[in-house]
Amino acid sequence: xxxxxxxxxxxxxxxxxxxxxxxxxxxxxxxxxxxxxxxxxxxxxxxxxxxxxxxxxxxxxxxxxxxxxxxxxxxxxxxxxxxxxxxxxxxxxxxxxxxxxxxxxxxxxxxxxxxxxxxxxxxxxxxxxxxxxxxxxxxxxxxxxxxxxxxxxxxxxxxxxxxxxxxxxxxxxxxxxxxxxxxxxxxxxxxxxxxxxxxxxxxxxxxxxxxxxxxxxxxxxxxxxxxxxxxxxxxxxxxxxxxxxxxxxxxxxxxxxxxxxxxxxxxxxxxxxxxxxxxxxxxxxxxxxxxxxxxxxxxxxxxxxxxxxxxxxxxxxxxxxxxxxxxxxxxxxxxxxxxxxxxxxxxxxxxxxxxxxxxxxxxxxxxxxxxxxxxxxxxxxxxxxxxxxxxxxxxxxxxxxxxxxxxxxxxxxxxxxxxxxxxxxxxxxxxxxxxxxxxxxxxxxxxxxxxxxxxxxxxxxxxxxxxxxxxxxxxxxxxxxxxxxxxxxxxxxxxxxxxxxxxxxxxxxxxxxxxxxxxxxxxxxxxxxxxxxxxxxxxxxxxxxxxxxxxxxxxxxxxxxxxxxxxxxxxxxxxxxxxxxxxxxxxxxxxxxxxxxxxxxxxx
Amino acid sequence: xxxxxxxxxxxxxxxxxxxxxxxxxxxxxxxxxxxxxxxxxxxxxxxxxxxxxxxxxxxxxxxxxxxxxxxxxxxxxxxxxxxxxxxxxxxxxxxxxxxxxxxxxxxxx
Numbered sequence: 001x002x003x004x005x006x007x008x009x010x011x012x013x014x015x016x017x018x019x020x021x022x023x024x025x026x027x028x029x030x031x032x033x034x035x036x037x038x039x040x041x042x043x044x045x046x047x048x049x050x051x052x053x054x055x056x057x058x059x060x061x062x063x064x065x066x067x068x069x070x071x072x073x074x075x076x077x078x079x080x081x082x083x084x085x086x087x088x089x090x091x092x093x094x095x096x097x098x099x100x101x102x103x104x105x106x107x108x109x110x111x112x113x114x115x116x117x118x119x120x121x122x123x124x125x126x127x128x129x130x131x132x133x134x135x136x137x138x139x140x141x142x143x144x145x146x147x148x149x150x151x152x153x154x155x156x157x158x159x160x161x162x163x164x165x166x167x168x169x170x171x172x173x174x175x176x177x178x179x180x181x182x183x184x185x186x187x188x189x190x191x192x193x194x195x196x197x198x199x200x201x202x203x204x205x206x207x208x209x210x211x212x213x214x215x216x217x218x219x220x221x222x223x224x225x226x227x228x229x230x231x232x233x234x235x236x237x238x239x240x241x242x243x244x245x246x247x248x249x250x251x252x253x254x255x256x257x258x259x260x261x262x263x264x265x266x267x268x269x270x271x272x273x274x275x276x277x278x279x280x281x282x283x284x285x286x287x288x289x290x291x292x293x294x295x296x297x298x299x300x301x302x303x304x305x306x307x308x309x310x311x312x313x314x315x316x317x318x319x320x321x322x323x324x325x326x327x328x329x330x331x332x333x334x335x336x337x338x339x340x341x342x343x344x345x346x347x348x349x350x351x352x353x354x355x356x357x358x359x360x361x362x363x364x365x366x367x368x369x370x371x372x373x374x375x376x377x378x379x380x381x382x383x384x385x386x387x388x389x390x391x392x393x394x395x396x397x398x399x400x401x402x403x404x405x406x407x408x409x410x411x412x413x414x415x416x417x418x419x420x421x422x423x424x425x426x427x428x429x430x431x432x433x434x435x436x437x438x439x440x441x442x443x444x445x446x447x448x449x450x451x452x453x454x455x456x457x458x459x460x461x462x463x464x465x466x467x468x469x470x471x472x473x474x475x476x477x478x479x480x481x482x483x484x485x486x487x488x489x490x491x492x493x494x495x496x497x498x499x500x501x502x503x504x505x506x507x508x509x510x511x512x513x514x515x516x517x518x519x520x521x522x523x524x525x526x527x528x529x530x531x532x533x534x535x536x537x538x539x540x541x542x543x544x545x546x547x548x549x550x551x552x553x554x555x556x557x558x559x560x561x562x563x564x565x566x567x568x569x570x571x572x573x574x575x576x577x578x579x580x581x582x583x584x585x586x587x588x589x590x591x592x593x594x595x596x597x598x599x600x601x602x603x604x
Numbered sequence: 605x606x607x608x609x610x611x612x613x614x615x616x617x618x619x620x621x622x623x624x625x626x627x628x629x630x631x632x633x634x635x636x637x638x639x640x641x642x643x644x645x646x647x648x649x650x651x652x653x654x655x656x657x658x659x660x661x662x663x664x665x666x667x668x669x670x671x672x673x674x675x676x677x678x679x680x681x682x683x684x685x686x687x688x689x690x691x692x693x694x695x696x697x698x699x700x701x702x703x704x705x706x707x708x709x710x711x712x713x
Binding site: 049076089165258263282303307318320321322323555556557592 | 624635701706708709
């Protein structure tokens with residue numbers, strides 16, 4: 001009789017601590033700590049990814065699970081814009097030169113390609129992407145649309161199948177194959193069967209065409225196409241990721257329309273197809289990217305969708321980023337209160353209590369990760385602020401009183417104490433620490449200002465001005481490095497939000513990429529190079545925007561409108577208190593975590 | 605016992621449902637409409653973990669009929685939008701080529 005070592009090539013190990021790497025998959029071990037047999041197992045499933053900024057389908061998409069693009073496409077009309085996915089959320093990319101749905105993508109996020117589409121009619125237009133902008137290239141030899149199959153890179157691509165409806169000699173579904181070398185298109189051996197709304201992946205010399213109305217698949221070896229094993233379910237306008245030896249095909253429709261939308265996913269192992277776990281949401285014309293074991297499904301139609309899903313075959317248990325409810329504050333706070341510290345040790349203070357008279361509050365309370373406890377009050381009641389520092393070393397400056405104040409206070413974990421005032425009063429955002437504080441811009445000075453000041457633990461010092469005056473920005477960072485994002489220009493033709501974002505390097509402010517959605521009176525958390533912006537007024541409620549030091553992308557939405565509350569903490573562990581959606585509520589954000597999927601073996 | 609729980613919950617993006625969730629219970633999302641706004645309708649496996657997921661997603665449980673009505677409302681809107689999306693001089697085939705076939709009605713399980 002065979003034993004475990006003969007079957008698996010591994011002995012059962014005796015360990016005092018659990019295995020910790022994915023190479024341990026299939027390894028059975030005895031835990032001397034837990035007195036159990038355990039093993040590391042892998043599983044395959046789709047999980048939710050970041051939502052697209054604009055719901056769409058039938059765009060040109062390509063890239064990896066953590067660096068992909070969707071260009072152009074269809075909402076209820078053709079759109080030109082591009083969205084870039086980083087594995088968490090979407091950022092705005094460059095517009096294509098010719099908006100057209102039913103185009104198809106290849107390559108990577110920083111060296112991308114789209115070709116074909118429905119201009120209308122069918123087009124052979126080709127564009128290359130450098131991660132910032134699209135540039136027109138030589139057209140395909142044969143115009144085509146309906147998401148033809150694609151494989152390869154920007155300089156070695158293969159496009160196959162599609163539909164041509166150019167009068168007076170329309171082709172309909174085609175078997176035409178063309179290769180692209182980064183400059184021009186060349187006709188290649190045709191598919192055995194004409195297909196449209198097919199999908200595919202691979203490289204220029206080893207590609208797979210899957211689906212379209214027939215279930216058959218074809219493999220290309222660089223010189224000819226060979227008919228291969230048929231997929232189990234008709235898949236029209238599906239997506240694919242992988243190679244000729246391992247490819248994943250997902251979504252699509254069985255009837256060409258929305259009635260037959262399918263969530264089914266099939267995996268090819270080089271020999272045969274097998275049904276694996278379904279998408280969470282059925283859709284057609286979805287954006288593809290990644291590989292057979294780490295794919296991404298972006299948007300889609302039936303109708304236009306913004307949701308993204310990620311496919312992983314992994315030995316890890318991935319706990320997704322999420323917001324969770326915390327304890328309720330004792331005092332309701334809106335109009336931007338201060339929150340200093342992080343989970344599980346924070347202090348909330350000030351704000352505007354709609355149920356009290358006067359509404360401006362000096363109330364201060366502490367959070368222990370579960371509940372809030374009343375502390376000693378601020379010396380000056382104020383709102384339209386934010387908090388800097390920690391629960392035991394907090395800082396606030398300025399604020400609405402009504403009107404505004406230049407007053408500054410420090411908290412030592414027990415009581416608030418007056419410090420030297422700001423040089424310029426105003427409703428201000430304070431960030432950083434008690435010994436390296438930052439205030440940039442403010443309103444009700446009166447009016448708005450470009451003025452900025454830093455705090456060294458004793459006094460406030462004027463520093464270089466912002467390039468754009470604003471109040472109620474979302475601000476993070478300290479006197480050495482800070483980020484001032486969006487905000488309002490109240491009084492300049494009414495309430496006008498600005499999307500500008502400026503980065504402080506210790507000596508000057510530099511304009512960086514604008515936010516995705518102009519926001520005022522939201523709140524920021526995190527650092528100058530890794531920020532979460534919780535949307536406030538003027539921006540889509542409940543949404544968050546993430547900054548990675550280079551670009552803004554969509555983050556995990558809050559469970560309610562978090563505008564006009566107070567936030568703090570690193571961008572992977574944010575605490576938010578009060579605000580429009582729940583005046584006394586607390587929500588806590590935890591970023592994605594990954595752990596090895598270790599299972600205890602049982603006899604039942 | 606019913607196979608599924610029905611509910612509405614806003615897809616908050618990354619982490620809304622996890623790899624682990626998908627292994628623990630059936631989950632399928634549909635486009636719905638509540639008469640004012642689009643709304644995500646979810647069919648969730650009827651077990652403890654599925655019910656907990658819907659609760660933690662701040663979801664609102666619906667009956668199957670209510671969930672189906674929300675999905676049908678979205679279908680009706682999509683079909684009306686399709687009917688109204690015309691271009692002068694365009695044939696029926698050209699319209700299908702431009703925007704796809706007319707959406708049908710989705711039946712939730």
